[in-house]
Amino acid sequence: MKIYLAKADAAGKSVALDDMILTKALPTTAGSKMLDGYMSLFDATVVEKLEQAGYSVAGKLNVGEFGFDVTGETSYFGAVKNADGAYVSASAAALDEGEIAAVVTLDVNGAPRRSAAQSGKVFIKPTYGTVSRYGTVPVACSGETVGVMANTSDSVKAVLTAIAGYDCKDGTMHPQSKIDASLRDAKPQKIAFLTGFDTDEAVSAKLSAFKTACESAGVETAQVDGSIFKLASSAWNILMCAELCNNVSRYDGIKYGYRSKEYTTIDELYTNSRTEAFGDELKAAILYGSDVLSTKNYMPVYDKALRVRRVLVEAFGELFAQYDAVVMPACSRLVYGDADVAPYACYEENVYTAPASISGLPAVVCAGVQIVGKAFTDGMLLELAKIAEEGK
Amino acid sequence: MKYETVIGLEVHIELATESKIFCSCSAKFGGEQNDHVCPACCGMPGMLPIVNKHVVDLGMTAGMMLNCHINRTTTFDKKSYYYPDLPCSYQTTQLFAPVAVNGLVDIETSQGKKQIRIKQIHMEEDAGKLVHDDWSDTSLVDFNRTSVPLIEIVSQPDLHSAEEVIAYLERLRSLLRFARVSDCRMEQGSMRCDVNLSVRPEGSNVLGVRTEMKNMNSLSAIERAIEYETARHIDAIENGTEELVQETRRWDDLKGKSFSMRTKENAGDYRYFPDPNIMPVVIDDEWFDSIKATLPELPEVKKARYMGELGLNEYDAQQLCDSRALCDCFEQAYAVCGNAKEAANYLISDCMNMLNKAGLTADQLTLSGAGLGKLIKLVTEGTVSRPNAKKILAALFEQDVDPETYAKDNGYIVSNDTDLLKTVVKAVVASDPKTVADYKAGKEKVLMALFGRCMKELKGNCDPQTLREVLIEEVMKA
Numbered sequence: 124m125k126i127y128l129a130k131a132d133a134a135g136k137s138v139a140l141d142d143m144i145l146t147k148a149l150p151t152t153a154g155s156k157m158l159d160g161y162m163s164l165f166d167a168t169v170v171e172k173l174e175q176a177g178y179s180v181a182g183k184l185n186v187g188e189f190g191f192d193v194t195g196e197t198s199y200f201g202a203v204k205n206a207d208g209a210y211v212s213a214s215a216a217a218l219d220e221g222e223i224a225a226v227v228t229l230d231v232n233g234a235p236r237r238s239a240a241q242s243g244k245v246f247i248k249p250t251y252g253t254v255s256r257y258g259t260v261p262v263a264c265s266g267e268t269v270g271v272m273a274n275t276s277d278s279v280k281a282v283l284t285a286i287a288g289y290d291c292k293d294g295t296m297h298p299q300s301k302i303d304a305s306l307r308d309a310k311p312q313k314i315a316f317l318t319g320f321d322t323d324e325a326v327s328a329k330l331s332a333f334k335t336a337c338e339s340a341g342v343e344t345a346q347v348d349g350s351i352f353k354l355a356s357s358a359w360n361i362l363m364c365a366e367l368c369n370n371v372s373r374y375d376g377i378k379y380g381y382r383s384k385e386y387t388t389i390d391e392l393y394t395n396s397r398t399e400a401f402g403d404e405l406k407a408a409i410l411y412g413s414d415v416l417s418t419k420n421y422m423p424v425y426d427k428a429l430r431v432r433r434v435l436v437e438a439f440g441e442l443f444a445q446y447d448a449v450v451m452p453a454c455s456r457l458v459y460g461d462a463d464v465a466p467y468a469c470y471e472e473n474v475y476t477a478p479a480s481i482s483g484l485p486a487v488v489c490a491g492v493q494i495v496g497k498a499f500t501d502g503m504l505l506e507l508a509k510i511a512e513e514g515k
Numbered sequence: 516m517k518y519e520t521v522i523g524l525e526v527h528i529e530l531a532t533e534s535k536i537f538c539s540c541s542a543k544f545g546g547e548q549n550d551h552v553c554p555a556c557c558g559m560p561g562m563l564p565i566v567n568k569h570v571v572d573l574g575m576t577a578g579m580m581l582n583c584h585i586n587r588t589t590t591f592d593k594k595s596y597y598y599p600d601l602p603c604s605y606q607t608t609q610l611f612a613p614v615a616v617n618g619l620v621d622i623e624t625s626q627g628k629k630q631i632r633i634k635q636i637h638m639e640e641d642a643g644k645l646v647h648d649d650w651s652d653t654s655l656v657d658f659n660r661t662s663v664p665l666i667e668i669v670s671q672p673d674l675h676s677a678e679e680v681i682a683y684l685e686r687l688r689s690l691l692r693f694a695r696v697s698d699c700r701m702e703q704g705s706m707r708c709d710v711n712l713s714v715r716p717e718g719s720n721v722l723g724v725r726t727e728m729k730n731m732n733s734l735s736a737i738e739r740a741i742e743y744e745t746a747r748h749i750d751a752i753e754n755g756t757e758e759l760v761q762e763t764r765r766w767d768d769l770k771g772k773s774f775s776m777r778t779k780e781n782a783g784d785y786r787y788f789p790d791p792n793i794m795p796v797v798i799d800d801e802w803f804d805s806i807k808a809t810l811p812e813l814p815e816v817k818k819a820r821y822m823g824e825l826g827l828n829e830y831d832a833q834q835l836c837d838s839r840a841l842c843d844c845f846e847q848a849y850a851v852c853g854n855a856k857e858a859a860n861y862l863i864s865d866c867m868n869m870l871n872k873a874g875l876t877a878d879q880l881t882l883s884g885a886g887l888g889k890l891i892k893l894v895t896e897g898t899v900s901r902p903n904a905k906k907i908l909a910a911l912f913e914q915d916v917d918p919e920t921y922a923k924d925n926g927y928i929v930s931n932d933t934d935l936l937k938t939v940v941k942a943v944v945a946s947d948p949k950t951v952a953d954y955k956a957g958k959e960k961v962l963m964a965l966f967g968r969c970m971k972e973l974k975g976n977c978d979p980q981t982l983r984e985v986l987i988e989e990v991m992k993a
Binding site: 163164165167256258259292293294365366368377389417418 | 554557558559560561562563564565566593595597599602603604605654656784786787788791792793794
C-alpha cells in the first residue's frame with residue numbers, strides 16, 4: 124500500500140496533491156511506470172496559486188495509472204487498501220491521517236467522487252473552466268477538472284477559493300468575472316433526486332438521510348426520472364478513451380520517461396517502451412480510443428458521442444429550469460472489494476459520475492451522495508454540503 | 516495516344532510570425548539546435564496550447580489574397596501519427612473548419628490566362644527535424660522548427676502541366692510576399708510543395724491512379740519531378756512497365772527520379788478529432804474588417820498605376836512591383852518629393868546595388884521612404900550634388916538619418932559662393948598652363964581634367980553647370 128509517493132517538508136497550512144498535478148520540487152508519475160521519477164520543469168498553476176494563498180505542498184499522493192480507474196487500483200506503485208481489505212484512494216487515506224487540510228486532485232473519470240462518497244469526505248469537481256488545468260497530466264481534457272477533497276465543506280471551500288480563477292495559460296477557462304460568482308453563498312430552494320440509478324442499500328440509505336436533512340433545513344425536494352443520464356457513461360467512455368489515447372501518445376520513449384533497453388529500430392523503441400511501461404487497463408483504453416477515432420468509426424461512434432454530450436447538457440438545462448440542483452449517487456456501493464475493481468469496471472462504475480464529467484457541470488460529493496448543479500453554482504452546492512454536515 | 520496530366524498541389528507556407536503557433540518560443544529560421552524550445556513545443560505533459568492571434572491574422576490574409584471565403588468560426592483538430600520529430604505524436608491542424616475555403620487564383624502561361632480553384636487553406640504547426648549523427652550512428656531530434664506556424668494551401672486538380680504549376684506557385688509567392696504572409700523561400704523551406712499527379716487519356720473524365728510527390732526544394736526541381744512522373748505514368752499505362760499504385764513518393768533531384776515512400780495500404784489512420792483544448796476561434800466583423808483593411812493593392816494593379824498615373828516605364832514599374840518593400844519605399848518617397856522617375860531610379864539602381872552587396876533581398880529593404888523623398892528633393896532643388904547624394908543615400912541605407920541634417924553635418928551642401936568658386940577655378944587654371952594650352956588648341960576633352968580638379972577642391976558642393984561656365988571663361992582668359 125502506497126499512499127505517499129513523495130513527501131515534502133510541510134509548514135503551516137498544508138495540502139497534498141494527487142500525482143496527476145505537476146510539481147518542480149517533487150516527481151510526478153501519474154501512477155505509471157512510464158513517468159516513474161519524472162521531474163517537471165514547471166509547477167502547475169494550482170500549485171502556484173496554493174503557495175500564493177499561504178498553503179504549502181505536503182506531498183504527492185498515489186493515483187491509478189493516468190487517473191481514470193475505479194479508485195486507484197491500477198497504479199504501477201500498488202493499490203491502497205484499508206485495514207478491512209477494501210480498496211480506498213490515497214487521497215482519502217491521507218486525509219484520515221489528519222495532517223493535511225485538503226487534497227487537490229484531478230477528477231478524470233469520477234475516482235475522487237467515488238472515494239469521497241465511500242470515505243465520508245467532501246469533494247468538489249468545480250464547473251469546468253474555473254480552475255486551471257495548466258500543469259496537470261492531460262488525459263480526457265474535454266471533461267477532466269481539478270477538484271478539492273477535504274474532511275469538511277469549509278476546508279473544501281477555502282482551498283477551492285485559493286485555486287480557482289482565470290489563467291491565461293489554459294485556453295478553456297472562463298473569464299474571471301464568471302468564476303468570481305461561482306462561490307457565492309446562494310441558498311438552494313428546490314432540488315430533485317434522480318431515480319433510475321441502481322445502488323446497494325448502503326448508498327440508498329445515504330440518499331434517504333440526505334433527503335431528510337434537506338427537508339428539515341427547509342429545502343423542497345422532488346423525485347425525477349434520471350434514466351436519460353445513464354447514456355452519459357457510454358458516451359463519456361468513447362470521448363475519454365479517444366482523448367486519452369491521443370494524450371498518452373506523447374509518451375514514446377524518445378524525449379523523457381521510460382525507454383526500453385531492447386530495440387534496434389524506431390518502431391521497436393516505441394512498441395517495446397510502451398509495452399513494458401503501460402499497464403493492461405491503460406493499453407485497453409488506448410486500443411478502444413484508437414478504434415473510436417478510426418476513419419471507419421469516427422462518424423458512427425465518436426461524432427455520435429459528441430451529439431449525446433449535447434443532448435445531455437440540454438437535458439440538464441431543462442432540469443435546472445425547475446430545480447436548483449439534482450442529487451444522485453456517486454457510486455454503486457460504499458465498499459469496493461476485488462470484484463469491484465476488476466478490469467474494465469471503471470467503464471460501468473462511472474455511470475454515476477459520467478453525467479457531470481461529460482457536461483462540465485459542478486458536482487459536490489458529501490455525506491455519501493453526489494449533488495450536480497448548474498454551471499457556476501459551485502458555492503450553492505457547497506451550501507448543500509453544509510446542510511448535510513449539520514444534519515449528521 | 517495523347518494523354519492529359521492532372522495535378523493538384525498542397526503548398527505549405529511558413530508564416531512570418533515572431534513566435535510559434537501555440538507557445539511564445541521564437542519562430543525564427545536557424546539558431547543553435549533546440550534553442551527555440553520550451554516544455555510546450557517539446558511535448559511535455561501539462562502544457563496547454565494558446566493560439567497565436569497573429570497566425571489567424573495571416574491565415575485570414577492569405578485567404579483573402581486568394582479570394583477565399585473566410586470561415587467566421589474556425590476550429591483546430593488533432594492528427595495522430597508517430598514520428599520522433601513530432602513530440603506530442605499528434606499535429607494540431609485544421610480538418611473540419613479550416614480558416615479559408617473556395618478560393619480562386621489567376622495565372623498566366625504561354626497558353627493564356629486561367630483560374631485555379633483553391634479548395635482550402637488551413638493553419639497548422641510544423642514538425643521538428645531529424646539530424647543523423649554519423650559519429651554515433653544515431654538520429655538526433657531538433658525541435659526548433661516544431662510548432663512553427665504554417666498554412667497549407669490545397670488546390671483543386673486544375674493544373675495540367677509543369678508550366679502551369681510554376682506559374683501558379685510564382686503567383687502564390689508574389690501574392691503572399693506582397694501581403695507579408697511569408698517570405699516564401701523554397702531554399703529555406705518556408706515554401707514547400709507536394710505534387711499530386713495522375714495521367715489519363717485526353718478527353719477522358721475518369722481520373723487515373725494518383726501519386727503524391729514530396730521533397731522538391733526549388734521550382735526547377737518541381738518542373739523536373741513533374742516531367743519525370745508524367746513520363747513514368749504514361750510508360751506504365753502504355754507499356755505495362757510497372758503497376759501504378761496510389762502512394763507517396765520522394766523526389767531525388769540528384770538522381771532525377773522519384774522513389775516510393777509508402778503506399779496507401781501502409782498509410783496510417785490519422786485519427787483526426789477536434790482539439791478539446793482549443794476553443795473555436797470566432798472571427799467577428801471588427802476582426803475581419805481590420806484584416807481586410809491591411810490587404811495591399813495587387814502587384815499588377817500597382818504596376819499599371821505606376822505606368823499610367825506616375826509615368827514610369829514598364830521595366831521600372833515591374834522592378835518595383837517585384838517587392839512589396841520596394842513599392843512601399845517608392846510610394847513614401849514619391850509622396851514627399853513628387854518625382855516618380857527619380858525615386859524609381861534611386862531604388863532600382865543604387866538601393867538594389869547596396870542590397871546585393873549586403874547579401875539582402877529586396878524584401879529586406881529597411882530604407883526610409885520619406886528619407887529618400889527628402890534626399891531627392893535636395894538633389895532636384897540643387898542643394899546637394901548628385902555624387903554627394905549617393906554618399907547620403909549610403910548613410911540613409913544604414914540608419915534612418917535626416918538627409919538635410921546629415922548633408923549639413925558632413926559639408927555636402929552646394930555652395931552659392933561665386934567668389935570662392937572663382938578663386939578655386941583661377942588657382943587650378945594658373946597651376947596647369949599645359950592643359951589650358953591644349954584646350955585652347957582645340958582638344959576640348961581635356962577640360963574634364965580641370966573640371967574634376969575644381970570639383971574635388973570644392974568637395975563636390977557646387978552646381979556643375981555654373982562651374983563649367985566659370986571654368987571655360989577663366990581658361991579662355993588665361
